[in-house]
Amino acid sequence: MIGHLINTINFVSLLGVFAVNLFFTESSLSNFIRTFIVDQKGLLLFTQYIPSEQYSRLIHSALTSYVGNAKTIEAVSAKYDTAFTPSHFTFGIWAVIYSALFLFSFLSIINTKRAESERIGRVVGPWFLLANILNVCWVLAFCFDKIFLSHLIFMSLWMNLFVIYSSAIRTRYGKELAHEFPLWVRLPFTLYLAWATMELLASFLLVLKYDVIKPFSDVFSKQKDTLYLFNIDFSHPVLSLVSMCGYVANLLNEEQWAATMVTISSVIALWFSKFKRDFTFVGVVLWTQVGIFLRHYSRAFVTISSSAPNVTTQPATPTVMQWSESLLIVTCLTNMALMTFEFLFSVWEVLSPSATVTIERIIEEAEEPKGSRLDIEFTGPSQKKKKSKVL
Template sequence: MTRMGEHNGGRVALVLINFLVFAGTVALNQLSVFPQYAGGIFNSTVGNMSAKHEIDVTPAGFTFMIWTVIYIWLLLAHLYALILLCRRNAVGPVYVTPAVLTSSFLITYTFNLLGNIAWLFVWDHNLIVYSSAVLWFISLTNWIALGMIHYSLYRHGPWMCRHAKVDMWMYRILWHNGLALYTTWTTVAALLNLGIVLREVAGMEMQIVVYVVLGSLSGIMVLWFILENTALDRFVRYTVTPYAVVVLAMVGIYIKQYAEATKETGYFIVVLLGVAVFCFVARLGLVVVRACKSPLYVNNKIGDDPVLSYAA
């Protein structure tokens, strides 16, 4: 066990390993876009494979450029984590006190990135059932990691609100919202991949596939909207990126599919797009109102001495 004020070699190793795995994930994702430069490890591009397995809710190609935004956002988060390794506060190394990037979070997130790499090869080899399973693994580990890092910041929030407010906001902006962006998109991707399996392997009618994919996305979004504005508010108040992802996905689906969609599919697309926009605007409004009227940690009694007030 590391004592207060001391470095934690295991945590440092995990941060560095996590960054290297992230860098490898981004590099392989880029090579999958340009397989001619990949030395034969990829047979096709992710986009070409998606076009091969298109269903009635596959979004337009430009939608997948969100991966660039995700990886840039997460890169900034990783760089911030590396900077924390070089900083100290009145208690000790910043990455240890407070320990927002916990070992369990870093391990879970590293396995998630390894799953991301595995998916590239499984999808490239046209193993759509296995690729669906891997995508659900990626989505699940994303949700777990997202919960871990939100809880960690909440746990240390009273102390950070007094003694490390800039770091608290850096975690919220870079890690919370960046990871939420990644989590939401991989959840959408998992639903789309599930739709491909239901259509091509299970032989389900396309209209039923549309209902399953868009219905599941609707249910997840509405449930999240309810939870984040009630029971989870103190944990996720300043996480706002998920709805932007859903809006982008639905715009992509609308542009790609609406003109030739059945009446039922067209209605579903338009209504879900409208609900996503409403949730996004409502969420932003609620965040602003609550930040002004009921700020977090305002009632916490905590001493001014970080050594005495910090709860490990």
Template sequence: MNNKNDLLRQITNVVVFVFTLVVNFLAIALPLNNRSTSQISDELPSFFTPAGFTFSVWSVIYLALIGFVIYQAMPSQRENIYLRRIGYLPAVANLLNGLWIFAWHYAYYGLSVLLMLALLGTLLTIYIRLNIGLPSQPDEARSNADLLLIYFPMAIYFAWINVATVANIASVVNYAGWNGFGIAEPTWSVIMIGVVTLIAGSVLVSRANAAYAGVLVWALYGISAKQPDNVATAAIVAAVVIAIAAAVGWYRFYQRFKKPNSAATTIAS
């Protein structure tokens, strides 16, 4: 990839992120379609939706993404191997994020699920391409700036969208009147919490990633704060399991992968 293409990638990431910020601002300030986010949540209740305060994690995600966009736009980072590795995927993720907001506010709920799944898949691809949670290779050691401004934003973004995808699907199928094969909705919520925990636990055992784990624990705490006793208990147990899986992942990292030239590992690695 030549310098001209690198510059185009940098500009695209900036432009698309600004679009996403503007859409988010309009969703709050207008709001879009005269429907606030909280109003839509009230219209689409589910036993998987976290308490309102949990969504404050978006402020952390967007601050981290601002850092990412500024960092990737710097001339000195134009040929950064990690930024080249993920290419236009961050721009695709942010575009999907902005389009999802339109779909959500204008009640295109089926489309919102498709956009959310596409966003999840995009972030998963970024996660894999960056080898987040795995030690760097000897010939491509990650700098602290890379870890803080590339790895950390993508890790917490991906973690939250894990939860948001399940919550989105749960809300939409409930709104559509699905009877859940006769299984009570709280029971389905417990099942979904179990599935999320199984997937996240598998990721964390194999990849040391405190940022990913922290966001998931926060989301599960939010679910426990809002939902009835059986769902809340399942969420608390899941949070503990994820914390343990994260600890095991870190132990495995230092026992199996510790090398002198892979020591540049922080909260986001």
């Protein structure tokens, strides 16, 4: 009974998450809603029912100012752009994720297997409710330019999703131990966690660029005689830590950091593929890497030819930025090839029965105790016994 109630609450909270994300998204519907609330005094329809007129005006003024000053997710993303941000079409995966989450929430309510529905509500339900709350908090912090705060919230969201994922999918050495939950429970959170992993890496690079690299570079250019870099003054621990972090962060430029993040994402995907046998996670990482590659490829190699006559062009010397862009493109290509091979191999491994039997046999042989086995047969008058001894 409690689990079914939690499932119902989660469905309502997911509707709220979808509404908040839609409100802060650049679309005609969200623009109409914001205009209605701010300009047409739409909040009066709700605040007028508050008993005290003084509190009603105060709440209406606060909410109107809050909503009016909020930016859309696209506007903030364009303001804080990084080299790890993929092309716009890549974010269409949110439609797949929300569709899968709504399907999970709906099926968990109408599930005829009461015991299974109760188990889903008790095991996954509380964490899913917390994930919805953290999602809303992240959207609000991000749309009000609280970048570092939004990064901390998103880290909490990722850890929460990893707990859900670990509860729904239990494996050992790549071998699934038990089907705790059906596919319609596991697949949505696999998609959600994989995309959240890529978003977390992008958020880390965003904080690194705008909260560490850029402020440190600005201060160093103005006060380079007073800052300690190579000869750090350890009598001021805070200044020493900030100086060291800023110096280490500036060892690589933005494109090189993005190439590092792409490589890290591939390592994470390989871990999930090996120990969780999850090709869906690999597919989401591959999808994001394709988006990053296409964005930088179009910016680096697709040029508009000039129609002016008698214009002579000379080859320019490649700059550090151009070399870094090329490095990022090559890194994306290499990791995309690796992820494509791993994705196809994982799909074949899961769908091919012979491959599954072979892998299980290898795992069983690896778990047997080391040593040679000597088989001795004893034949008696009425029975034959076989005794095994491990040397």
